[in-house]
Amino acid sequence: MLKEKFADYEHRPQQLEMAEEVYSCLKNKGKLLVEAGTGVGKSFSYLVPVILSREKTIISTASIALQDQLVHKDLITLKAIIPHNFTFAILKGKNNYLCLKREKEFVELGDAYTRFREWASATNTGDKDELPFIPDFWFRVCGDSVDCSGKECPFYDDCFYYRHYRYLYEVDILVTNHHILVYDILSEFNLLPFHNQLIIDEAHQIENVISDVFGTILNRSRLFWLLYRLKGLKIAVEHLFEPIESFFKGKGLQTQTTFPIPENIITGLRELKGLLSLDKIINRINTSKTVIAGETEPDTGSPDAANDMRDKAETTINYVKSLSRDIEDFVEQGDNERVYYIDWNKGYMELKSNLVESHIPFEKLIQNYESVVMTSATLTTCRDFSYLKDRLGIEGFKERLIGTPFDYKKQALLYIDKGLPPPDKGNSELFQRESLKSIEGLINASKGRALVLFTSYNHLNFTARNINIDYPFKSQGDMPPARLIEWFKETANSVLLATTTFWQGIDIKGEKLSLVVIVKMPFGSPGDPVYDERCRRLRDRWFRDLALPSAILMLRQGFGRLIRGTEDRGVVAILDSRLVTASYSKTIITSLPKMEIVHTIDDVKRFFEKGGLNGSNSSD
Numbered sequence: 001m002l003k004e005k006f007a008d009y010e011h012r013p014q015q016l017e018m019a020e021e022v023y024s025c026l027k028n029k030g031k032l033l034v035e036a037g038t039g040v041g042k043s044f045s046y047l048v049p050v051i052l053s054r055e056k057t058i059i060s061t062a063s064i065a066l067q068d069q070l071v072h073k074d075l076i077t078l079k080a081i082i083p084h085n086f087t088f089a090i091l092k093g094k095n096n097y098l099c100l101k102r103e104k105e106f107v108e109l110g111d112a113y114t115r116f117r118e119w120a121s122a123t124n125t126g127d128k129d130e131l132p133f134i135p136d137f138w139f140r141v142c143g144d145s146v147d148c149s150g151k152e153c154p155f156y157d158d159c160f161y162y163r164h165y166r167y168l169y170e171v172d173i174l175v176t177n178h179h180i181l182v183y184d185i186l187s188e189f190n191l192l193p194f195h196n197q198l199i200i201d202e203a204h205q206i207e208n209v210i211s212d213v214f215g216t217i218l219n220r221s222r223l224f225w226l227l228y229r230l231k232g233l234k235i236a237v238e239h240l241f242e243p244i245e246s247f248f249k250g251k252g253l254q255t256q257t258t259f260p261i262p263e264n265i266i267t268g269l270r271e272l273k274g275l276l277s278l279d280k281i282i283n284r285i286n287t288s289k290t291v292i293a294g295e296t297e298p299d300t301g302s303p304d305a306a307n308d309m310r311d312k313a314e315t316t317i318n319y320v321k322s323l324s325r326d327i328e329d330f331v332e333q334g335d336n337e338r339v340y341y342i343d344w345n346k347g348y349m350e351l352k353s354n355l356v357e358s359h360i361p362f363e364k365l366i367q368n369y370e371s372v373v374m375t376s377a378t379l380t381t382c383r384d385f386s387y388l389k390d391r392l393g394i395e396g397f398k399e400r401l402i403g404t405p406f407d408y409k410k411q412a413l414l415y416i417d418k419g420l421p422p423p424d425k426g427n428s429e430l431f432q433r434e435s436l437k438s439i440e441g442l443i444n445a446s447k448g449r450a451l452v453l454f455t456s457y458n459h460l461n462f463t464a465r466n467i468n469i470d471y472p473f474k475s476q477g478d479m480p481p482a483r484l485i486e487w488f489k490e491t492a493n494s495v496l497l498a499t500t501t502f503w504q505g506i507d508i509k510g511e512k513l514s515l516v517v518i519v520k521m522p523f524g525s526p527g528d529p530v531y532d533e534r535c536r537r538l539r540d541r542w543f544r545d546l547a548l549p550s551a552i553l554m555l556r557q558g559f560g561r562l563i564r565g566t567e568d569r570g571v572v573a574i575l576d577s578r579l580v581t582a583s584y585s586k587t588i589i590t591s592l593p594k595m596e597i598v599h600t601i602d603d604v605k606r607f608f609e610k611g612g613l614n615g616s617n618s619s620d
């Protein structure tokens with residue numbers, strides 16, 4: 001059917017194989033883990049069975065790019081060719097929609113505000129994606145769960161978010177993201193509208209999303225939000241700004257992730273808690289509410305204003321209660337299932353906690369669905385699902401591994417640098433200097449057209465400062481990620497230096513991207529409190545059961561950026577000599593696609609000069 005409708009459709013047996021597996025899983029109300037290599041076209045492989053099943057289905061992805069592709073491209077395409085009728089919609093977080101209540105309260109001057117007002121008075125959806133520009137005050141006018149009283153809100157009937165949300169009960173396929181999927185567990189499954197079939201794409205990311213959503217953040221913004229709200233309720237709080245500012249400035253502390261939270265910070269937090277007197281604040285809000293209810297407040301006057309103030313008082317009380325619980329939690333640090341630590345954001349300290357093990361929430365999640373399919377291009381190491389199964393406590397899932405339709409032996413070359421010093425701790429400056437020469441040599445060989453992936457900003461910044469090449473380059477952070485990718489695509493022979501965000505999800509087909517340099521094996525970094533705690537709990541199995549498999553999955557993600565189509569040709573260069581020397585090197589190599597391996601930049605040059613493989617030594 002697809003072939004009849006689309007001239008450029010390529011028949012891929014792997015795509016059909018996956019579709020059959022997913023169809024059988026949904027039909028038999030089963031559970032399936034399916035890894036589908038790059039190029040399989042896995043979205044069609046699950047969308048077609050989902051549509052044919054005629055069951056209500058939730059599809060969750062990690063990235064906005066994939067959600068957009070599903071809703072704005074794939075499902076529209078399939079609707080045009082599949083004969084039976086079906087409906088679909090996307091559910092995004094509340095902060096993607098204009099909040100009528102907050103918009104009413106917000107006034108600003110300037111051109112951006114005028115253009116925003118024009119849009120706000122004309123829009124039928126209130127969806128931020130409709131805006132031709134994102135005003136920097138968007139966060140003050142968008143939906144905000146702490147400031148939203150739902151059905152109690154005076155604007156509930158017309159609310160953009162809730163109008164869209166009510167419509168979702170009618171649709172057949174709902175596309176959402178992992179955060180909302182996991183918040184649904186916290187809401188006792190009252191957030192998402194139906195729970196029949198679940199497809200989790202980019203499933204390798206679900207563990208970390210669970211860890212984040214089941215954690216907490218306590219920062220200056222949360223406390224300042226409360227103070228501004230209290231000021232609006234005519235409660236005197238001016239004297240509290242300075243101590244909060246001073247506490248979160250974390251004077252004397254090094255601005256780096258710190259675990260455990262030092263005792264003096266806990267003492268400071270206790271003092272701040274005493275100063276805030278949140279119990280007294282609740283009493284004062286209640287008093288203020290009573291005054292408003294009697295409409296004796298001179299400034300309010302009208303019943304509408306009184307309703308508004310009452311709504312504000314209610315949401316503020318809820319906010320104070322949740323803030324009070326979180327402060328207490330950081331003071332006590334009594335939940336052994338979580339790790340508590342300090343992080344930094346724009347010069348301010350943040351207290352954070354994350355869930356260490358995700359088994360229990362994950363089990364709760366999948367029990368709520370009749371059928372579950374988890375998929376990604378990277379779920380296995382050495383063709384084995386054990387790592388993912390261990391991390392999430394997965395049992396009773398059928399496992400299927402579907403290879404890539406790309407011919408890596410013909411399309412790609414793997415360069416491993418044997419001459420560089422190992423990038424071990426203590427060796428990093430030497431490694432930074434020496435790897436720079438290799439990066440320059442490789443980029444000259446490929447004439448730019450390169451994505452260089454680092455594991456740290458430190459190394460990226462060193463390279464950006466010192467690199468000497470004749471090709472245009474930019475670094476992550478020079479502009480927002482989506483614009484950087486556009487710049488890379490539009491600029492001839494360009495080079496992109498990047499870290500974490502760019503290891504996955506980037507899809508650049510053709511010769512624009514002909515070289516991917518992986519500077520260092522992406523092992524989890526010591527100093528990451530969640531990773532460290534997971535390692536500690538695994539004792540002497542930490543390397544085999546966590547460090548190595550998680551690094552392999554990440555490596556495979558970075559690797560997957562290169563070949564995106566059957567016509568693509570290119571080189572993946574790994575500058576980490578441990579891939580040749582370490583005892584675990586074979587495990588890594590066998591997890592990668594089979595392809596020719598070379599060790600000199602001259603081989604890479606020849607590959608590009610000939611536009612194909614150079615016939616040098618193969619290690620298959």
Ligand code: SF4
Nearest residue numbers: 099100143148153159
């Ligand atoms: S219900 Fe009210 S407060 Fe909540 S998002 Fe809608 S308009 Fe805003």
